Amino acid sequence: MKLFEFSKKYPDELSCRLEFKAQRESAGIKCKKCGNTSHYWKKSREQWECKKCAHRTTLRSGTVMENSKLPFLDWFMAMHLLTATKKSFSAKEIQRQLGRKRYEPVWAMLHKIRAIMGLREDEYMLYGESELDDGNFETVSIKSKTEKRKRGRGSQKQTTVLVAAESFPVTSDVPIAIGKNKKYAKNRKLRFIKMKVINSFKKELTKTIVNDMIATKSKILTDGSNSYNDLKQDYNHISEVFKKDEASKKLPWVHTSISNAKRLLLDVHHRIDEDFLQNYLNEYTYKLNRRYFDDIFGRLLTISTQYRWNWLGERYG
Numbered sequence: 001m002k003l004f005e006f007s008k009k010y011p012d013e014l015s016c017r018l019e020f021k022a023q024r025e026s027a028g029i030k031c032k033k034c035g036n037t038s039h040y041w042k043k044s045r046e047q048w049e050c051k052k053c054a055h056r057t058t059l060r061s062g063t064v065m066e067n068s069k070l071p072f073l074d075w076f077m078a079m080h081l082l083t084a085t086k087k088s089f090s091a092k093e094i095q096r097q098l099g100r101k102r103y104e105p106v107w108a109m110l111h112k113i114r115a116i117m118g119l120r121e122d123e124y125m126l127y128g129e130s131e132l133d134d135g136n137f138e139t140v141s142i143k144s145k146t147e148k149r150k151r152g153r154g155s156q157k158q159t160t161v162l163v164a165a166e167s168f169p170v171t172s173d174v175p176i177a178i179g180k181n182k183k184y185a186k187n188r189k190l191r192f193i194k195m196k197v198i199n200s201f202k203k204e205l206t207k208t209i210v211n212d213m214i215a216t217k218s219k220i221l222t223d224g225s226n227s228y229n230d231l232k233q234d235y236n237h238i239s240e241v242f243k244k245d246e247a248s249k250k251l252p253w254v255h256t257s258i259s260n261a262k263r264l265l266l267d268v269h270h271r272i273d274e275d276f277l278q279n280y281l282n283e284y285t286y287k288l289n290r291r292y293f294d295d296i297f298g299r300l301l302t303i304s305t306q307y308r309w310n311w312l313g314e315r316y317g
Helices: 003-009 013-027 072-084 091-098 104-121 203-213 226-233 244-250 252-268 274-289 296-304
Strands: 039-042 047-050 056-058 129-138 158-169 188-198 219-222 236-239
Touching: 003 072, 013 072, 013 296, 072 091, 072 104, 072 274, 072 296, 091 104, 104 274, 104 296, 129 252, 158 203, 158 252, 158 274, 188 203, 188 252, 188 274, 203 226, 219 226, 226 236, 244 252, 252 274
Parallel strands: 129 219, 219 236
Antiparallel strands: 039 047, 047 056, 129 158, 158 188
16 A cells, blocks of 8 residues: 555545454454454443443454554554564654654554564464575663673574475476566465564474474475474474585575564664564564565454454563
């Protein structure tokens, strides 16, 4: 949806409220007290009343907007800005665009939106062939000021992220050229990706995370790290030892995704707390996996009525 289309469809607070109400009713209203799905709409209070027990459900209850005092128009505009571009917006820029005096409510709103993006992504699994590797993202931590500094993997200045990319080999039916430049064309075609923040790279934990990301019996391509040894139990695991300069050819889309995500976060946000890195990655993967969809905003609006936000999402390790 372009900016002019958005302004025409949602010009004021009332139009946003009516759309949000319609989205909730299409999904169905369920009473928290008795579980009944039949309700009356009380227009004077903007609440649904259960026909069975008379328990009332507010317009925001059970959604990403629960307990928020920001107008619906602000929420709609924030979701539009996040989905209108391939990149992202910082909370400070969203605050400036919305004309809000306080930074904290806008920052919280954006993290709630990114959190439900992650909840939606967790419902899907990767199938077929998948590349698997890890990447280190630069983050900040309160603990790093008091603990002794480490270098390399495990450093307080870096957070490890496990990345899986569902891809398939390029054949004669699938052109390998990307645009006009064949020099950087890849030998595999990307479908979907997943990114999960981890605190440990032990093989038992790695297997647990992969089981949540990739369907069993799938084919997984990795490097020769011992952390992937247990994957042979549930997957067709192909491990290969190769040099660093060969990684971009052996696991092309994992390394491209890591590189692009790092550049995006550095350009837009500059400084990221390790506790909220997963939320930023949620936004990146949600938009990348829907890069060919026509109405990402509409899809995000739909899930905003179905999910209640989870601050940090699921953190492994």
